[in-house]
Amino acid sequence: MTRAVPGAAGVDAGPRRSGSGWPPVAFGVGLLALWELVVRLAGVPEFLLPAPSAIAEQVGAQFSVILPTTAVTGGNALVGLVAGFVLGVALALLAAGARVVGELVTPVVLAASAVPIVALAPVFTTMFGSTTEIPRRLVVTVVVTVPVFVATARGLRQVRPVHDELMTALAATPWQHARFVRLPGAVPHIMTGLRLAAPAAVIASIVAEYFGGPQNGLGSRITSAAANTAYARAWAFVAASIALGLLFHFAGLLVERLVTRSRTT
Amino acid sequence: MTTVHLDEVQKRFGDVHALDGIDLEVAEGEFVSLIGPSGCGKSTLLRVVADLEQPTSGGVLVGGKSPHQARVDQDYGIAFQQAGLLEWRSVVENVELPLHVHGVDKATRRSRAIELLELVGLADFAQSRPSELSGGMQQRVAIARALAPSPRLLLMDEPFGALDEMTRERMQAELLRIARETAAAVLFVTHSIPEAVVLSDRVVVMSPRPGRITDVVTGERPGVDRDVDDVRESSAFFSAITAVREALRKGHP
Ligand SMILES: Nc1ncnc2c1ncn2[C@@H]1O[C@H](COP(=O)(O)OP(=O)(O)OP(=O)(O)O)[C@@H](O)[C@H]1O
Ligand SMILES: [Mg+2]
Numbered sequence: 001m002t003r004a005v006p007g008a009a010g011v012d013a014g015p016r017r018s019g020s021g022w023p024p025v026a027f028g029v030g031l032l033a034l035w036e037l038v039v040r041l042a043g044v045p046e047f048l049l050p051a052p053s054a055i056a057e058q059v060g061a062q063f064s065v066i067l068p069t070t071a072v073t074g075g076n077a078l079v080g081l082v083a084g085f086v087l088g089v090a091l092a093l094l095a096a097g098a099r100v101v102g103e104l105v106t107p108v109v110l111a112a113s114a115v116p117i118v119a120l121a122p123v124f125t126t127m128f129g130s131t132t133e134i135p136r137r138l139v140v141t142v143v144v145t146v147p148v149f150v151a152t153a154r155g156l157r158q159v160r161p162v163h164d165e166l167m168t169a170l171a172a173t174p175w176q177h178a179r180f181v182r183l184p185g186a187v188p189h190i191m192t193g194l195r196l197a198a199p200a201a202v203i204a205s206i207v208a209e210y211f212g213g214p215q216n217g218l219g220s221r222i223t224s225a226a227a228n229t230a231y232a233r234a235w236a237f238v239a240a241s242i243a244l245g246l247l248f249h250f251a252g253l254l255v256e257r258l259v260t261r262s263r264t265t
Numbered sequence: 266m267t268t269v270h271l272d273e274v275q276k277r278f279g280d281v282h283a284l285d286g287i288d289l290e291v292a293e294g295e296f297v298s299l300i301g302p303s304g305c306g307k308s309t310l311l312r313v314v315a316d317l318e319q320p321t322s323g324g325v326l327v328g329g330k331s332p333h334q335a336r337v338d339q340d341y342g343i344a345f346q347q348a349g350l351l352e353w354r355s356v357v358e359n360v361e362l363p364l365h366v367h368g369v370d371k372a373t374r375r376s377r378a379i380e381l382l383e384l385v386g387l388a389d390f391a392q393s394r395p396s397e398l399s400g401g402m403q404q405r406v407a408i409a410r411a412l413a414p415s416p417r418l419l420l421m422d423e424p425f426g427a428l429d430e431m432t433r434e435r436m437q438a439e440l441l442r443i444a445r446e447t448a449a450a451v452l453f454v455t456h457s458i459p460e461a462v463v464l465s466d467r468v469v470v471m472s473p474r475p476g477r478i479t480d481v482v483t484g485e486r487p488g489v490d491r492d493v494d495d496v497r498e499s500s501a502f503f504s505a506i507t508a509v510r511e512a513l514r515k516g517h518p
Contacts (some may be wrong), residue, residue, distance in 0.1 A: 162349035169315055170366045171337045180362065184353045 036210050040230035050232040059234035065221070066240045073217040074244050076133055080126035081248075082142020083196055084201070088139065088148025095149075098181065099172060106153070113146040134207040137216075143204040151193025155186025164263040191256040198252030202245045206209040218244070267326075268293050268418045268450040269314055272321035275394040276309055282475030283309040287323070289469065289478065290487045293417065296444055296486050298461035300509065306476025307454040311420050314452060315343055324498055339363060341418040342411030342449075346426045348403035350395035355405055357382060357391040363413040374413075384443060401432040405439065412447060417445070421453045426456065433457075437464055438493045445489065458513075462505045463487075463496055470512040471509045480512035 028226045039051040040043065046054070059066065091109060095102035110140045117139050124135035159182055167177045209219025225234035269291035276284040283306045291297050299307040312318040313325060316332035325333035335341060341361070350359045357378045358365075364374035382388045385405040387398075395403055404424055411419055425433045437460060444451050455461050461468045465484030472479045485505050487496045496502050 092280075159350065162345055162347045163351065165317060165345065166343075166349050167366075168317060169336065169341075169343045170363050171339065172366045175367055180366070181351065184351070187353070 018031040020050025046231050050235050054232040058232045062236055069218055069221050070240045070244055073205050076136045077140055077201040080137045081144050081201040084141040085148050088145040089151040089152050092149050092152035109149045121208045125212040130212045140201050140204045144201050148193040149199045151189045155189025156182045188260050189260050195252040195256045198248040199245050202248045206241055270326040272324035275321045277321045285305045285475035285477050291450050294448045294450055296465045298465040300461045301471030302473055305471040305473035308422055311422050311454055315420050339414040341420055342416040343420045344407045344411045344424045344463055346423040348407040352395055356393050360409045381412055382385050384411045401428050419449050422454045458509050468509050482508045
C-alpha cells in the first residue's frame, strides 16, 4: 500500500464504452464459485483465504457494524473528494491565469503526486491529533487534488485558437476569457479528472486509517479483525471496502456522463 | 470619414515581409475585398486592422481611432474561416457573446440577438446547439455574432472558404443584403475571384514577398434594385473577373 497518488497517466482515457454489464458480472460470479470450490476442495486454511460463503456469512452477522463503518470511511472520502476537486480546479485556474503562478504552483502539485500517501498520513495525524477525522480528509484531499489539477490544466490549455482570437477581438478580460471559453471548454477534462479521482479517494481514505486516528472506519476494522484472527470478519470489511470503491467509481462515471451529455444535447 | 485608413503599413515576421508599403482606405459602407495568392499577407492585413497584430511601421486608423481603441470599443465585428461558435452555448447565446463580454444586460442582449438571428434567417434555431447546425448555418450565426455590437466595420477572413459552391452563393447573397441593411463597411478576404467581384465595390489585388497591393479593380456589387444572379450573368461581371485574373497574373509572373 505504498501507492503514490494517481497522476498524469491515463487522464485522457475516456469513459468506457457503454455496453451490457452482464459479461463482467457473470465473470465475477464464476470467479467466486471457483474460489469457493478451490478453498473447499484444497482445504485452504482460513487465515490464508476464507471461502466466499464464510465471508458472506460474516457480512450478514456484522451488517449493523459494517454500515456505520462504511459511512465513516465513505464520508471522509467524500469530504476529501469535494475539497480536493475544488482545490484542484482552483489551482489549475490560477496556474493558467498567470504565468508566474503557473510556474510556482505546477511543480509543487506535481511533486505532491510523487509523495506516497503513507508518508503523509502519520505526519497529518501528529499535526492535528488522533481524535479527529481531519488528517484522513486531508490525505484524501491531497490525493484528489493532483489528478483534478492535471486534467483541468490540460483542458484549460486546449483552447481552440479561433476561440482565443475571438475573445481577444472582443477585448475580453482574462477573467472573462476563463469564464466564457477556457473553463467551459475544459469541463470534459475536469470530469475525467473527477472520475479518476473518485475511487482513489476511497483508497486514500482507507489507507489513511492504518496510521492512527479514531478506530471507526473500514481500514481500522480490517486491521483489528485480522489482529484478532477473525479472518472472515476482516474479509467482510474488505468486501465493504470494495463495494464502497465501486460506489464511488460508478458515481464518478455517472456524474461525468450526465455533465458531458447535458452539454451536447 | 473613412472607416479604415492604412498609411505605409509594414509588417515583418523576422525576415518575412508579410506587408510592405500598404496604403488603403475603406470608405463608410464600402465593401472591399482582398485577393491574392497564399502568403501574400491578406490575413495579416486584416489582423493589423483588428489589432490582433501590431504593424512594424506605418499608420492605422479604424473609424478615426487607433486599432486598439477600436477593438476595446467593439467598433468592428470579425468572422473567421471557422465559425468558431462555443459548443456549450446555444445559438442565441453565441450571438449574445460580444454583448455579454461588454456587460450589456440580459434582456437587451437577448432581444438584440433574436433580431440578428432574424436578419440571418435563423430565428427558429435560437435555442439549438451549434452542433445541430450545418456549416453554412454556423457561419451565419458567426456573422450575426459579429454584427451584435452594431459595428460600422465588418472584418471577414475567408468566411465562406469551407462551404460548398451552392451554399456559398446563397451566403454571398445573404451577406450583400446584410451589408446593405446594416450599412456597415466590409473588409473581406477571399481566394475566389467571382466571389470578390460579385460582392465588392473594389477588389484589392495583392502579391507576395513582400506583401504588396499591386492593383485595385472595380467590382460589380449590385445595388438595391439589382439581383445578384443577374450580376453573375452580366458581361460586366465577366470582364471584371478577367481584369482581376490578369492583375493576379501580373503580380505573380
Ligand atoms: N504569426 C506569424 N509568425 C510568422 N510568420 C507569419 C505569421 N503570420 C503570418 N506569417 C507569414 O506572413 C506571410 C503572410 O501570411 P498571411 O497569413 O497574412 O497570408 P495570407 O495571404 O492570409 O495567406 P492565405 O491565403 O494562405 O491565408 C506568410 O509568409 C506567413 O508565413
Ligand atoms: Mg489567410
